[in-house]
Amino acid sequence: MTNQINNVVIVGGGTAGWLTASLLAKVLGKQISITLVESKDIATIGVGEATIPPIIPFNAAIGIDEKAFIKATNATIKLGIQFENWGQQGEHYMHAFGSFGKDFPFCNFLNYWLKAKEQGDTSSFWDYSINYQAAKRNRFDKLQHLPNTKLPGTSYAYHFDASLYAEFLRDHAEQLGVKRIEGKVTHVETHQNNGFVKSLTLENQALVTGDLFVDCSGLHGLLLDKTLNVGFEDWRHWLPCDSALAVPCEHGENEIKPYTRSIAHDAGWQWQIPLTNRIGNGLVYASYHLSDDDAKQLLLSNLPGNAIAEPKLIRFRTGRRLKQWHKNVVAIGLSSGFLEPLESTSIHLIQTAATRLVKHFPLLGINDGVVAEFNRQSQVEFERIRDFIILHYKLTKRTDSAFWRQCKDMDVPNSLRHKMQLFAENALFFRQDDELFSEVAWQQVMLGQGITPAQYHPLAQNLNDAQIADLLESLKTLVAHTSEKLPTHNEFLKRFGN
Numbered sequence: 001m002t003n004q005i006n007n008v009v010i011v012g013g014g015t016a017g018w019l020t021a022s023l024l025a026k027v028l029g030k031q032i033s034i035t036l037v038e039s040k041d042i043a044t045i046g047v048g049e050a051t052i053p054p055i056i057p058f059n060a061a062i063g064i065d066e067k068a069f070i071k072a073t074n075a076t077i078k079l080g081i082q083f084e085n086w087g088q089q090g091e092h093y094m095h096a097f098g099s100f101g102k103d104f105p106f107c108n109f110l111n112y113w114l115k116a117k118e119q120g121d122t123s124s125f126w127d128y129s130i131n132y133q134a135a136k137r138n139r140f141d142k143l144q145h146l147p148n149t150k151l152p153g154t155s156y157a158y159h160f161d162a163s164l165y166a167e168f169l170r171d172h173a174e175q176l177g178v179k180r181i182e183g184k185v186t187h188v189e190t191h192q193n194n195g196f197v198k199s200l201t202l203e204n205q206a207l208v209t210g211d212l213f214v215d216c217s218g219l220h221g222l223l224l225d226k227t228l229n230v231g232f233e234d235w236r237h238w239l240p241c242d243s244a245l246a247v248p249c250e251h252g253e254n255e256i257k258p259y260t261r262s263i264a265h266d267a268g269w270q271w272q273i274p275l276t277n278r279i280g281n282g283l284v285y286a287s288y289h290l291s292d293d294d295a296k297q298l299l300l301s302n303l304p305g306n307a308i309a310e311p312k313l314i315r316f317r318t319g320r321r322l323k324q325w326h327k328n329v330v331a332i333g334l335s336s337g338f339l340e341p342l343e344s345t346s347i348h349l350i351q352t353a354a355t356r357l358v359k360h361f362p363l364l365g366i367n368d369g370v371v372a373e374f375n376r377q378s379q380v381e382f383e384r385i386r387d388f389i390i391l392h393y394k395l396t397k398r399t400d401s402a403f404w405r406q407c408k409d410m411d412v413p414n415s416l417r418h419k420m421q422l423f424a425e426n427a428l429f430f431r432q433d434d435e436l437f438s439e440v441a442w443q444q445v446m447l448g449q450g451i452t453p454a455q456y457h458p459l460a461q462n463l464n465d466a467q468i469a470d471l472l473e474s475l476k477t478l479v480a481h482t483s484e485k486l487p488t489h490n491e492f493l494k495r496f497g498n
Contacts, residue, residue, distance in 0.1 A: 005362055006032060009210030011185060011223060013038030015162055015347060016333025017216035018169035020354040022062045025176035027358050037200060037208055039184040049273045049280040050078055050260045050344040051157040053097055058351045064172060070496045072168045073160035074275045077258045077489060079135040085264040086449055088397050093448030094132050098155030100440050101128035101475050107459035110427055110443050114456040116468050125447055127476045130154055133483035135259040141486045146478055159273045181208060188227045196328040197223060215331040224321055224331040231322040238390045239318040241268050241340055245295055246282040246312045250305035258489040262342060266401040270302060276493060279304055284340050289403045324378040325371050330357055337382055342389050352381060384435035387416040395449035427453035
């Protein structure tokens with residue numbers, strides 16, 4: 001056990017550094033001092049412009065005003081992600097946030113839809129999603145419940161400029177008492193007796209000491225990797241993409257879409273993320289299937305508007321550090337591991353790691369039990385999200401390129417194989433260890449990419465054919481009429497001055 005933790009030093013700014021600083025200051029600011037060291041000469045990745053719904057309660061928890069945040073970051077609303085050409089060329093489906101239809105005790109809505117489908121019903125599963133129907137109409141408003149029901153309403157997240165979000169968080173953290181030091185770390189000093197990090201030396205020879213260090217240095221991994229040499233578990237045999245090009249472009253149309261697009265190409269996939277002032281674009285690809293020059297040409301020729309910068313190249317390897325907390329260093333953000341942004345989880349992983357640090361904060365000294373539990377939870381979280389991302393690749397039916405044939409034929413983790421089998425045979429899915437993605441999220445990807453369960457739950461037989469037909473018709477009508485009456489996405493954003 002080490003001595004009491006009084007001084008926390010965060011290395012690196014960007015979203016990871018300033019988000020972590022904000023939470024620590026908000027929750028523990030009266031008991032610890034927090035210093036963040038960052039260099040204006042070190043660029044952040046800053047392409048993570050799409051998020052998932054847990055960001056809303058997180059922002060609220062650290063005291064951020066939603067209206068000010070939306071205006072400051074050029075934010076728009078995100079109701080889901082549309083996947084195009086993933087199952088087969090020309091096909092598309094959406095992973096829409098929120099609920100579908102109406103669940104019953106011990107038996108969710110999917111089973112009733114499957115029974116109706118067996119009877120000849122031709123409705124789409126997505127006819128029963130308020131998020132999907134609103135997204136396709138470019139409409140949005142905050143709805144707690146569907147009108148005159150207890151059924152959940154819209155569930156949303158944001159698209160925003162990650163660099164502006166980091167600046168917004170910096171102002172917020174500094175108001176909460178976080179001290180910022182400008183400078184580039186040139187040397188890391190460790191204690192001889194236990195290998196704990198002792199101090200940082202900056203380019204101007206200034207010395208920064210601390211009791212607990214948070215590594216937010218991005219893919220570089222200055223403390224956890226370069227200094228403490230924590231190993232890395234490589235997942236590229238399951239997630240073969242290793243490169244990304246990112247470029248912003250002008251809006252090509254007046255209506256701003258309230259969803260992300262993920263468009264599969266021959267050796268990877270392209271994202272389109274609409275902000276109020278531009279569209280964020282990128283191409284994630286496997287460099288041994290596609291050269292950088294060809295990738296650049298592919299991306300630039302598939303933009304929805306004129307490019308307004310040169311494409312920025314990012315190299316990465318998917319996987320995670322074997323330990324996210326080692327000695328007195330906790331890695332948060334890309335320094336802890338990398339999962340490609342297919343399901344917009346990068347910022348969420350920062351939030352959960354920062355929250356986990358608060359819950360396990362070693363105020364009276366670091367001990368092995370706390371560190372082990374923090375690392376166990378981190379590993380489980382990374383692996384569950386990894387499986388969900390692998391699912392999209394594995395379920396492809398495309399055989400038109402070597403990349404997709406490799407994905408289709410690859411072996412997958414046992415944890416994922418079990419989930420796929422359970423769904424295909426019985427329409428079942430069980431969440432484990434508070435994993436991030438919900439049952440209906442998995443259902444959408446598996447249905448959207450071609451798995452139709454062989455059977456449904458016997459409780460669906462409790463409703464006869466006429467009752468199920470009435471249920472589906474009333475739900476479909478309710479969802480359609482509600483979505484049609486919502487204001488447009490553009491009108492909603494105007495309320496926030498965007």
